[in-house]
Amino acid sequence: MSTEPTIALIAGNGIYPATFADAARRAGAGRLVAAAFEGETEPALEELVDATAWMRVGQLGKMIKFFKREGATRAVMVGQIAPKNLFDLRPDLRTLVLLGRLKERNADELAKDGIELIPATTYLDDLLPAAGHICGPKGDKRLAADAEFGFRIAKETSRLDIGQTVVVRRGTVLAVEAFEGTNEAIRRGGALGRGSAVAVKVSKPHQDLRFDVPCIGPETIKTAAEAGVRALVVEAGMTLLLGREEIFHLADALRVTVIAR
Helix, strand or coil: CCCCCEEEEEECCCCHHHHHHHHHHHCCCCCEEEEEECCCCCHHHHHHCCEEEEECCCCHHHHHHHHHHCCEEEEEEECCCCHHHHHCCCCCHHHHHHHHHCCCCCCHHHHHCCCEECCCCCCCHHHCCCCEEEECCCCCHHHHHHHHHHHHHHHHHHHCCCCCEEEEECCEEEEECCCCCHHHHHHHHHHHHCCCEEEEECCCCCCCCCCCCCEECHHHHHHHHHHCEEEEEECCCCCEECCHHHHHHHHHHHCCEEEEC
């Protein structure tokens, strides 16, 4: 039996929670429990963890009580919450106190109850790509130039907390991600790019990997192909490839280049 402490998943949407649970099991992690959110978390996650509590977004007090009851000493944030549900936030008293006191997200509330928030890349190092061509068609000089330009612009917009994704074409910025998220930014930029746009996704300066990790997945590849975006550029060592095998398959089938800088 594993002597590792219980890990609690703060499980958002998409395949990230299941990917983490699978990797943690393979690495010999101890018990896994999950705080799941109505309208967000995939119900199938219940089959991959030892205990699950369902709650609304914003029920911080309920979540911490569940973690303490299950003996969790570490927690990890995996998966996002849809922007529309953040606007439908119905916080409990503990969350209201936290929101009123903090200017930025941090792990203080969990730490007060003896729960350490760990990096969301834990157990997932093999999904962080090295620099170079990842999959899909090989790029050309035009792609390399747009990748360099877009990377520089995305680093600046992320520094300003505007967004971490930009879409460019021949030295022109077509779209900058804001609150709508990566896929919507890709759609907007792709509509203007006439089949030659390049999407670039980066990390923020001094990104705290406990709270937010840049990710792409199969849906990102499909969205790019549908929008006429020819390539996705991600930051090497800082971007998770969730659903890696399917990403490789779709990139080849849909003719979307994926590279890391």
